[in-house]
Amino acid sequence: MNKRLTRLRNDIPLYMMFIPGFALVFLFSYMPMFGTIIAFKQINMRDGIFGSPWVGLENFRMLMNNSNAWLALRNTVLYNLVFISTGVVFAVTLAVLLSLIKNKLASKVYQTIYIMPYFLSMVIIAYIVYAFLNMESGFLNNTAFVNLFGGEKVNWYTKTNAWPVILFIVNAWKTIGYSSIVYLAAMAGIDPGLYEAATIDGASTWKKIIHITLPSLKNIVIIMTIMDIGRIFSSDFGLFYNVPMDSGALYPTTMVMNTYVYNMMRGAGAAGSGLSAAASMLQSVLGFIMVVSANAVVRKIDRESAMF
Amino acid sequence: MxxxxxxxxxxxxxxxxxxxxxxxxxxxxxxxxxxxxxxxxxxxxxxxxxxxxxxxxxxxxxxxDMGVGHAYLVTIGSTVCGTLISVMVMALYAYPLSRPGLKGKGFFTFYIFFTMLFSGGLLAWYIMVTKYYHMGNTILALILPLAMSPWYTIIMRTFFQTTIPMSVIESAKIDGAGEMKILISLVLPLAKPAIATIALFQTLAYWNDWFNPMLLITDKNLYNLQFLLQVMMKxxxxxxxxxxxxxxxxxxxxxxxxxxxxxxxxxxxxxxxxxxxxxxxxxxxxxxxxxxxxx
Known part of the structure; x- marks a missing residue:
């Protein structure tokens, strides 16, 4: 008993080290979690989280009857499905191609360039997109371009149908390099002996990719995909808010859960706050269920790769 | 191949x-x-x-008078302070977690890990930070929300665990060094590659942050570069x-x-x-x- 007490006392300096991080996480993560009770309240900023009156499930009832909420949910899921499926194909292809380059320096240079957009903020990327699409003088609306295709200037920021494609391109541009690096790192772990043996057996490069490279990536692909599916109800706020410049005309194809939650919170008074709180609580709960089940599936496939 | x-x-x-x-x-x-x-x-x-x-x-x-110079200063200031503070806070949290046999380690790991799985939502966060902590329109709004990343903390812990032999720590203790001294003069130098990489990514996170100012800043004197850009765009x-x-x-x-x-x-x-x-x-x-x- 005494020994354990001394040990605990000796460890006090170690426990003290937790304090700053513990406090920050408490303030910025746990307090807001307790704050989710506002989803069951009639929110007004003056009375805050604790003073506002309870209204039960009223906010959720409103949410269910709100067509924009359903739209946002649909868009979120659809965009994620497209991003996930195409992302894997692009990234794996790029990684395999990169691994084929003999010249190590060239390979490094390519990688460095492809990852670059990942480090730019979505505000910057919104400017880059604007340089292409701007109505008066954007690159796709400049004189040379418009003459070449004999068309007229297009006001892209009101063309609803174009945005699924535009956002798809922007997202791919930003993230492909990054995800291919992850796969490339996984490929570095493949036993080179396998390739040597295949060469002796007279296998072509194509055969080696099909029979050695891709099968050994199978697990990490499955795991990354499942993890992405776990996040299917959330989306990159910056991509859907900054890049379309929050243009109201585009909402039918650009509004996703995260932007819905933000716009309801900012611009729609007390009713909006209720919708915002209810929507983000729903998003958190669904997200939690998805991630935990995704992890359970990953655990089944490969214990080592499970997140927890 | x-x-x-x-x-x-x-x-x-x-x-x-x-x-x-x-x-x-x-x-x-x-x-x-x-x-x-x-x-x-x-x-x-x-x-x-x-x-x-x-x-x-x-x-x-x-x-x-667009305030670009000023916004630059705000960005540089919050990036430098933010990165220093966050690396310190995370290293402090990660080090005890890396020590074998510390009681309550499981709790402290779960405590930060859980926040990666569940969040309170934007509105609750916003009300807490502005109404209860009064952090709206303060420089703290640009620094504290990003300071503690559970993910990087866990990575740091793993790095400490796998690269720093317990025997080194034990012998430092026998020489009479306190835990704080061990962390600063022994563990951190040994973990330099991980610390440098995480510091770089935190620098980037602060430099690129427009989200927190968008929510919490209306005072033009506290606009950082990214937020100024976002406002200009709109x-x-x-x-x-x-x-x-x-x-x-x-x-x-x-x-x-x-x-x-x-x-x-x-x-x-x-x-x-x-x-x-x-x-x-x-x-x-x-x-x-x-x-x-x-x-």
């Missing part, structure tokens, strides 16, 4: 070069526009090779409305090079990243794959 067929090899390189253009061109376009003369833009739109170049946009940015008018000193006003005589200025702002904000990027390229790539170290 390599390609023996010369033709296929050339084809692959061609594809990669095409991709290089795809990745570089958009950024280059922004830079070119920022140096284009406004009347050229008015006549022809944005071009790859502008008929007439001009430095007006940059002159305008640094002489008008409110094109602000460019022409921003109060000008008489000297600037007379120089531009009401003809603000609007398009070029906007893109020049963008160049000014991404410039440092693009300049630094090639030199730290190794750490950037390392940081992307560091998560692969099993937590």
């Amino acid at each position: 390599e390609i023996s067929n010369k033709f296929v090899n050339a084809l692959i390189h061609l594809l990669f070069l095409a991709l290089v253009v795809v990745f570089v061109f958009p950024i280059l376009l922004v830079i070119i526009i920022s140096f284009t003369d406004q009347s050229t833009i008015n006549n022809f739109g944005y071009q790859i090779i502008p008929a007439q170049t001009s430095l007006d946009a940059y002159r305008y940015i640094f002489t008008s 409110n094109i008018q602000m460019l022409s409305d921003s109060a000008m000193s008489a000297e600037v006003a007379s120089r531009f005589a009401g003809n603000i090079p609007e398009d070029a200025v906007r893109m020049a702002l963008c160049v000014v904000a991404m410039g440092p990243i693009l300049i630094v990027y090639p030199f730290f390229q190794k750490y950037f790539i390392q940081g992307l794959t560091i998560g692969a170290v099993k937590g």
Whole structure:
């Protein structure tokens, strides 16, 4: 008993080290979690989280009857499905191609360039997109371009149908390099002996990719995909808010859960706050269920790769 | 594994070069526009090779009262302070977690890990931070929300665990060193590669942050560069409305090079990243794959 007490006392300096991080996480993560009770309240900023009156499930009832909420949910899921499926194909292809380059320096240079957009903020990327699409003088609306295709200037920021494609391109541009690096790192772990043996057996490069490279990536692909599916109800706020410049005309194809939650919170008074709180609580709960089940599936496939 | 067929090899390189253009061109376009003369833009739109170049946009940015210089200072200040504070806080949290046999380790790990799975939602967060902590329109709003990343903390813990032998710590203890001293003079130097990479990514997170100011800042004196850019994008008018000193006003005589200025702002904000990027390229790539170290 005494020994354990001394040990605990000796460890006090170690426990003290937790304090700053513990406090920050408490303030910025746990307090807001307790704050989710506002989803069951009639929110007004003056009375805050604790003073506002309870209204039960009223906010959720409103949410269910709100067509924009359903739209946002649909868009979120659809965009994620497209991003996930195409992302894997692009990234794996790029990684395999990169691994084929003999010249190590060239390979490094390519990688460095492809990852670059990942480090730019979505505000910057919104400017880059604007340089292409701007109505008066954007690159796709400049004189040379418009003459070449004999068309007229297009006001892209009101063309609803174009945005699924535009956002798809922007997202791919930003993230492909990054995800291919992850796969490339996984490929570095493949036993080179396998390739040597295949060469002796007279296998072509194509055969080696099909029979050695891709099968050994199978697990990490499955795991990354499942993890992405776990996040299917959330989306990159910056991509859907900054890049379309929050243009109201585009909402039918650009509004996703995260932007819905933000716009309801900012611009729609007390009713909006209720919708915002209810929507983000729903998003958190669904997200939690998805991630935990995704992890359970990953655990089944490969214990080592499970997140927890 | 390599390609023996010369033709296929050339084809692959061609594809990669095409991709290089795809990745570089958009950024280059922004830079070119920022140096284009406004009347050229008015006549022809944005071009790859502008008929007439001009430095007006940059002159305008640094002489008008748009607050670019000030926003730069806010960005640099919050990035430096933020990175230092966050690396310190995370190292302090990660070190005890890396010690075998510490009681309650499971709880402290779960405590931060759970926040990656569940969040309280934007509105609750916003009300807490503004109404209860009164952090709206303070410099703290730009620093504290990003300071503690559970993910990087767990990575750091794993790194401490796997690279620093317990025997080294034990012998330092026998020599009478306190835990704090062990962390600072023994563990951190040994963990330099991980610390450097995480510091780099935190620097980037602070430099690129527009989300927290968007929620919490309305005072123009606390605009950082990214947020200033975001506001400018939404409110094109602000460019022409921003109060000008008489000297600037007379120089531009009401003809603000609007398009070029906007893109020049963008160049000014991404410039440092693009300049630094090639030199730290190794750490950037390392940081992307560091998560692969099993937590």
